[in-house]
Amino acid sequence: MKIISLALTVALMTGAAAAEEVRVYNWSDYIDEALLKKFQEETGITLIYDVFDSNEILETKLLAGSSGYDVVVPTGAFLQRQIQAGVFQKLDKDKLSNAGNIWDMIESRTEKYDPDNAYSINYMWGTTGMGVNINKVREVLGDDAPVDSLELVFNPENMKKLSSCGVYFLDAPTELIPAALKYLGEDPDSHDPKVIAKTEEVLSAVAPHVQKFNSSEYINALANGEICVALGWSGDILQARDRAAEADNGVEIEFHAPKEGALMWFDQMAIPADAPNPEAAHKFLNFILDAQNMATASNYVYYANGNKASQAFLDEEVISDPAIYPSAETMENLYTVTPWEPRTQRSATRMWTKIKSGT
Amino acid sequence: MNLRRFILIAIPYVWLLALFLVPFGIVLKIALSDYALSIPPYTPTLDFSAGWEGIRAFFAALDLENFIFLTEDDLYWRAYLSSLQIALLATFVTLLVGFPIAYGIAQASPAWRPTLLMLVILPFWTSFLIRVYAWIGILSNEGFLNQALMSIGIISEPLTILNTNWAVYIGIVYTYLPFMVLPIYAALDRLDGSLIEAAEDLGCSRFSAFWLVTFPLSRQGVIAGCLLVFIPALGEFVIPSLLGGSKTLMIGKVLFEEFFANRDWPVASAVAVILVLLLIIPIIFFQRNEQRQREQD
Numbered sequence: 001m002k003i004i005s006l007a008l009t010v011a012l013m014t015g016a017a018a019a020e021e022v023r024v025y026n027w028s029d030y031i032d033e034a035l036l037k038k039f040q041e042e043t044g045i046t047l048i049y050d051v052f053d054s055n056e057i058l059e060t061k062l063l064a065g066s067s068g069y070d071v072v073v074p075t076g077a078f079l080q081r082q083i084q085a086g087v088f089q090k091l092d093k094d095k096l097s098n099a100g101n102i103w104d105m106i107e108s109r110t111e112k113y114d115p116d117n118a119y120s121i122n123y124m125w126g127t128t129g130m131g132v133n134i135n136k137v138r139e140v141l142g143d144d145a146p147v148d149s150l151e152l153v154f155n156p157e158n159m160k161k162l163s164s165c166g167v168y169f170l171d172a173p174t175e176l177i178p179a180a181l182k183y184l185g186e187d188p189d190s191h192d193p194k195v196i197a198k199t200e201e202v203l204s205a206v207a208p209h210v211q212k213f214n215s216s217e218y219i220n221a222l223a224n225g226e227i228c229v230a231l232g233w234s235g236d237i238l239q240a241r242d243r244a245a246e247a248d249n250g251v252e253i254e255f256h257a258p259k260e261g262a263l264m265w266f267d268q269m270a271i272p273a274d275a276p277n278p279e280a281a282h283k284f285l286n287f288i289l290d291a292q293n294m295a296t297a298s299n300y301v302y303y304a305n306g307n308k309a310s311q312a313f314l315d316e317e318v319i320s321d322p323a324i325y326p327s328a329e330t331m332e333n334l335y336t337v338t339p340w341e342p343r344t345q346r347s348a349t350r351m352w353t354k355i356k357s358g359t
Numbered sequence: 360m361n362l363r364r365f366i367l368i369a370i371p372y373v374w375l376l377a378l379f380l381v382p383f384g385i386v387l388k389i390a391l392s393d394y395a396l397s398i399p400p401y402t403p404t405l406d407f408s409a410g411w412e413g414i415r416a417f418f419a420a421l422d423l424e425n426f427i428f429l430t431e432d433d434l435y436w437r438a439y440l441s442s443l444q445i446a447l448l449a450t451f452v453t454l455l456v457g458f459p460i461a462y463g464i465a466q467a468s469p470a471w472r473p474t475l476l477m478l479v480i481l482p483f484w485t486s487f488l489i490r491v492y493a494w495i496g497i498l499s500n501e502g503f504l505n506q507a508l509m510s511i512g513i514i515s516e517p518l519t520i521l522n523t524n525w526a527v528y529i530g531i532v533y534t535y536l537p538f539m540v541l542p543i544y545a546a547l548d549r550l551d552g553s554l555i556e557a558a559e560d561l562g563c564s565r566f567s568a569f570w571l572v573t574f575p576l577s578r579q580g581v582i583a584g585c586l587l588v589f590i591p592a593l594g595e596f597v598i599p600s601l602l603g604g605s606k607t608l609m610i611g612k613v614l615f616e617e618f619f620a621n622r623d624w625p626v627a628s629a630v631a632v633i634l635v636l637l638l639i640i641p642i643i644f645f646q647r648n649e650q651r652q653r654e655q656d
Contacts, residue, residue, distance in 0.1 A: 054619075056619045056620050056622070057619055059622055060618060060619050060622055062398075063397075063398055063399065063400040063622060064398075064399060065398040065399060081396065084396055085396045085397050085398060085400070086397065086398060087398065173620075207605075210605075211522070212522070212605070213605060342394055342396070342623075345621065346621055346623065349616065349620045349621045350432065350434065352620070353434065353613075353616060354434070356605040357605055357606050357607075357608055358605070358606055
């Protein structure tokens with residue numbers, strides 16, 4: 001129903017060809033809104049900005065076709081599969097005059113998902129780890145609480161105690177299953193259903209102590225002290241830290257990438273093949289590639305970006321925070337994952353449903 | 360004259376064809392297809408340009424694989440059963456709450472009735488989503504309900520209602536209550552008051568007059584109300600996903616997971632087809648039964 005009505009609106013809009021518009025579909029809490037205003041002022045293009053909180057929702061819209069969006073922001077492994085499905089158009093690099101700002105170190109890593117970076121530019125990248133309300137966790141687990149280890153969230157003993165102050169996990173099997181594999185000492189990028197099945201025991205043992213599996217609510221829940229641990233994305237947890245500090249509510253949040261190794265992910269901006277206004281989409285990408293704009297975004301959302309030139313404009317607290325820009329040593333310890341085959345995907349999702357519902 | 364009659368009869372059939380059979384046909388077609396990594400994410404798609412050959416190849420590629428898959432994993436049957444249970448129980452509770460309200464309105468003085476009916480309809484002026492969200496604020500551990508109960512000393516620890524099946528029942532009963540009240544009220548409103556007087560004159564107590572006369576005569580309204588609550592409750596997605604916990608197993612949520620997490624449209628469509636069949640069969644059975652009774656009368 002929704003798809004049909006959306007397609008209808010788009011059809012009507014292109015028919016009417018009114019003022020120029022560009023439609024951007026990005027993650028929630030993922031940009032400084034001042035940038036959106038700035039883009040409209042600089043280009044005169046009306047910017048319509050919608051948000052989502054899971055790659056799955058984005059992919060469903062893209063695969064339905066005629067999503068109506070000009071710019072979307074999937075994560076690397078999802079992008080790779082979507083490129084195979086023919087969802088995106090190749091970028092016209094001639095229209096991206098700011099492409100020189102791109103950080104080659106990140107570009108060489110995103111090539112794994114998007115060969116030659118033909119279809120996408122990096123927006124932000126980060127790691128998946130633990131957000132910890134340090135005082136509460138110490139209260140529950142003692143002063144030697146393993147806050148920098150996966151033991152904190154995958155050891156049922158610890159989780160049982162932590163459930164008294166509240167734990168949220170990401171609702172993202174493609175990130176938590178690799179983390180559980182790492183905890184078991186397996187290859188986190190394993191595609192072998194038998195190896196993946198081993199994580200069921202680990203995750204099922206801790207799931208009853210997880211208050212909620214959700215990928216966006218933990219920012220606020222951490223910040224206002226409703227929960228004491230979140231397994232989530234680095235920048236989100238740092239935003240929670242910042243919100244708690246602003247509220248001055250006595251909540252102190254820390255982000256820890258697990259010492260066993262953390263998942264490194266890349267959110268890539270790309271243009272759907274059927275984008276109504278690819279011209280304006282390129283303008284938006286070029287606007288994002290501007291060093292100062294990218295720095296404004298990172299200063300606001302506390303995620304590292306793939307823009308070398310922006311680093312000159314980053315706040316000191318952002319560029320020097322190892323939770324945002326990890327040290328070279330930590331970088332060694334980060335791992336990446338690639339998309340599962342459909343059959344593996346199905347058994348993993350089924351396992352995830354089973355883990356979450358406890359049945 | 361004949362043409363007018365024809366059009367009058369044709370309209371409901373065209374309606375049924377356009378808004379039920381055609382969409383159902385599309386869903387059924389996807390349910391018989393296979394998953395593919397493409398736009399749209401299933402295969403085969405009908406290719407008219409290839410003529411008869413294309414259509415034949417299309418039908419040859421359809422199969423029942425997805426339906427067989429559904430029988431192999433107990434998740435689906437348990438989700439259907441759990442949805443049935445939640446929908447049935449919620450419908451029953453809605454009836455228990457809704458009937459007295461409808462009865463009260465029908466018994467009220469005619470001057471008051473429009474106001475009372477308005478009070479039943481008024482919540483509809485707020486978005487459904489906002490009303491369900493409001494329940495989060497009421498039912499959460501720090502919510503109004505727990506605060507109120509704790510401040511008057513009934514409980515010392517907050518009750519965990521949110522993220523459990525209890526919250527789902529509360530949400531369904533609250534949301535669908537007007538759908539129960541209005542048809543029952545309509546039936547009671549038409550009721551001939553002299554029948555009850557006659558029953559009482561002939562020695563019925565007030566209670567047995569209600570049970571033997573009022574209730575059977577409002578049966579049509581009760582059945583209509585129950586169907587209006589049961590059918591949407593069975594496939595409900597918003598209420599269990601906002602108010603229910605991860606342990607709430609409902610087919611609407613399973614359907615969402617198939618569609619969004621697995622991106623498997625064919626299996627999601629197969630789940631939907633079975634859901635429609637689950638709803639249609641009892642309705643057809645019920646209608647047959649009604650017709651037979653009417654013929655007997």
